[in-house]
Amino acid sequence: MATGPSDEELMLAYRAGEASAFDALYARHRGGVFRYLRRQAGSVAVAEELFQDVWLKLIDARGSYEPRAKFTTWLFTIAHNRLMDHFRARSRAALVSYDDDPIDDVAADTPRPDESLARKQGAARLLAAIDSLPAAQREAFLLQQEGELSLEEIAAVTGVNRETAKSRLRYAMAKLRAELREPERT
Amino acid sequence: MTDPDLRDPRLDHAYRELPGDEPAPEVDERIRAAARRAVGAKPQSLEARQRSWAARWRVPLSLAASVVVVVTLTLMVQEEEHRMFDVAPARPPAPSAPAVVETPVPSPAAEAVRRMDAEQSRAAKPAASTGTAPASAEPQQAPAADAVAPPLPQLEKLETRQQRLEEPKAAGIPPPPMAAPAPAAKGLVSQPSAASPAAPSGASDSLSRERAVGERPARAMRSAPQVARSPEEWIEEIRRLKAQGRDADAAAELAEFRRRHPEYPLPVDLAR
Numbered sequence: 372m373a374t375g376p377s378d379e380e381l382m383l384a385y386r387a388g389e390a391s392a393f394d395a396l397y398a399r400h401r402g403g404v405f406r407y408l409r410r411q412a413g414s415v416a417v418a419e420e421l422f423q424d425v426w427l428k429l430i431d432a433r434g435s436y437e438p439r440a441k442f443t444t445w446l447f448t449i450a451h452n453r454l455m456d457h458f459r460a461r462s463r464a465a466l467v468s469y470d471d472d473p474i475d476d477v478a479a480d481t482p483r484p485d486e487s488l489a490r491k492q493g494a495a496r497l498l499a500a501i502d503s504l505p506a507a508q509r510e511a512f513l514l515q516q517e518g519e520l521s522l523e524e525i526a527a528v529t530g531v532n533r534e535t536a537k538s539r540l541r542y543a544m545a546k547l548r549a550e551l552r553e554p555e556r557t
Numbered sequence: 558m559t560d561p562d563l564r565d566p567r568l569d570h571a572y573r574e575l576p577g578d579e580p581a582p583e584v585d586e587r588i589r590a591a592a593r594r595a596v597g598a599k600p601q602s603l604e605a606r607q608r609s610w611a612a613r614w615r616v617p618l619s620l621a622a623s624v625v626v627v628v629t630l631t632l633m634v635q636e637e638e639h640r641m642f643d644v645a646p647a648r649p650p651a652p653s654a655p656a657v658v659e660t661p662v663p664s665p666a667a668e669a670v671r672r673m674d675a676e677q678s679r680a681a682k683p684a685a686s687t688g689t690a691p692a693s694a695e696p697q698q699a700p701a702a703d704a705v706a707p708p709l710p711q712l713e714k715l716e717t718r719q720q721r722l723e724e725p726k727a728a729g730i731p732p733p734p735m736a737a738p739a740p741a742a743k744g745l746v747s748q749p750s751a752a753s754p755a756a757p758s759g760a761s762d763s764l765s766r767e768r769a770v771g772e773r774p775a776r777a778m779r780s781a782p783q784v785a786r787s788p789e790e791w792i793e794e795i796r797r798l799k800a801q802g803r804d805a806d807a808a809a810e811l812a813e814f815r816r817r818h819p820e821y822p823l824p825v826d827l828a829r
Binding site: 385388389390393394397401402405406409410415418419422423426427430431433493494497498515516522537540541544545547548551 | 560562563564565567568569571572574575576577578579580581584585587588589591592593595596597
C-alpha cells in the first residue's frame with residue numbers, strides 16, 4: 372500500500388544526511404509509536420516524554436543502522452526498551468507482573484480521566500479492555516495493531532520466543548473479543 | 558499471521574475507530590529539529606544538498622583558477638619583458654648607423670655602444686645648431702661592408718671619423734663625409750659632401766673621452782676608410798694634406814685610397 376521509498380530506504384537516506392528522509396519516516400510512524408506508548412505509559416505527559424526519547428535515540432543511532440530487519444521492528448524495539456526503562460525507574464506494579472499472568476495486572480484497571488468521554492462510546496469499552504490486559508499481552512496486541520508486526524517480530528521486540536509472543540497475542544485477542552461481545556457494564 | 562486467534566478483522570476495525578492519540582505539535586517540532594541538527598542541515602534532500610554544494614563552489618573555484626592562471630601568465634610575461642629590456646640596450650643600433658663602441662681594447666661592445674650613443678647625443682645638439690648638414694646623407698662610395706660590419710670595425714671607423722671631424726675643423730677643412738647614422742646615432746656629427754663649419758667643442762670633448770677609453774694611434778684611425786667621401790673628395794683631401802706639409806698623413810690616406818679604389822686612376826701629382 373505504501374508508495375514511494377520504503378522505511379529502510381528512508382532511514383538509510385537519513386543516515387546519509389538527508390534530513391527530509393527523517394521527516395517522511397516520522398510522519399509515517401509518529402502516531403503508532405505514540406499510541407503504543409500512550410496506551411501503556413498511563414499518562415499523556417509520560418507518553419510524550421517516552422515518545423521523544425524514542426525518536427532521539429533513533430536519531431543518535433542512525434549511524435549504526437543496518438536494514439537487517441524491518442524498520443518498524445527496530446523502531447518498536449527502541450520504544451519497548453524505553454518503556455521498560457520507564458517501568459523499572461518508576462517501579463510500577465505492572466512491571467512486576469510483566470508476565471502472562473493476567474491476575475497480577477493492576478495498572479490496566481486504572482481509569483484514565485482523558486478517556487471518560489471515549490468510555491461513553493463503544494470505543495471506550497475497547498480502550499478499557501485494552502487497558503485491562505496484562506502488560507505483556509497488551510504490548511503484544513499494540514505491537515500488532517500499531518506496528519503491524521508479525522509474531523516473529525513481536526517476539527524479537529519483546530525479547531521472547533515466537534511461541535511466547537503467540538500465546539500473549541492469542542490471550543489478548545480473546546479477551547478483547549469477549550469485551551466487544553459483552554454488553555456494556557453499568 | 559493467518560491464525561484467526563491471532564487476527565480478527567472486527568477487532569482490527571474497532572481498534573482503528575478509536576480516537577487517534579497523537580503527540581503535541583511542539584513535541585513534533587522538537588523531534589524534527591533534533592533530526593535536522595543531527596545531520597547539520599536544513600530540511601533538504603540529499604540530491605539537493607549535493608547539487609547545492611557543487612553549485613555553490615563551482616563559480617568560486619572557477620574564478621580562483623582563472624585568477625591563478627592570469628596572475629601566472631602576467632608574471633611570466635613581465636619576467637620575459639624584463640629579460641628582453643635588459644638585453645636590448647646591449648644591442649648595437651640599426652645596421653645603417655655606425656656602431657659606436659669602444660676601441661679594440663677588450664671591452665663589452667654593448668657598454669661602448671651605450672656610451673657612444675650618449676656622447677653622440679650631446680655632440681649632435683651643438684652640431685645641429687651650427688647648421689651641420691643632416692645626417693641622412695649617404696656616402697656614395699661607402700663600402701657595403703660598413704653598413705654590416707661588426708662592432709669592432711665600425712668602432713675603428715667611427716673613431717676615425719670622429720678624429721677627422723676634429724682635424725678638418727682645426728685646419729678649417731670641411732670634415733669628410735660619413736655614413737648616415739641611424740636615428741639612434743643621430744648625435745654623431747655627419748660628414749656631408751658640402752663643406753661644413755667646424756664642429757663645436759662639445760664634439761671634441763666626447764671624442765677625447767672616446768679616446769680615453771682605449772684607442773689606436775691616430776694615424777691608424779685616420780687611415781680608416783671614409784665611407785662618406787667620394788674618390789674625388791678623397792683625392793682633394795690628400796692634396797690638402799700634402800699642401801699642409803702633412804706628408805705622412807697624406808701618404809697614409811693615399812695608401813688607403815689605393816686600397817679602397819685600386820682601379821681609380823690617380824692624378825699625376827699623387828701617382829708617384
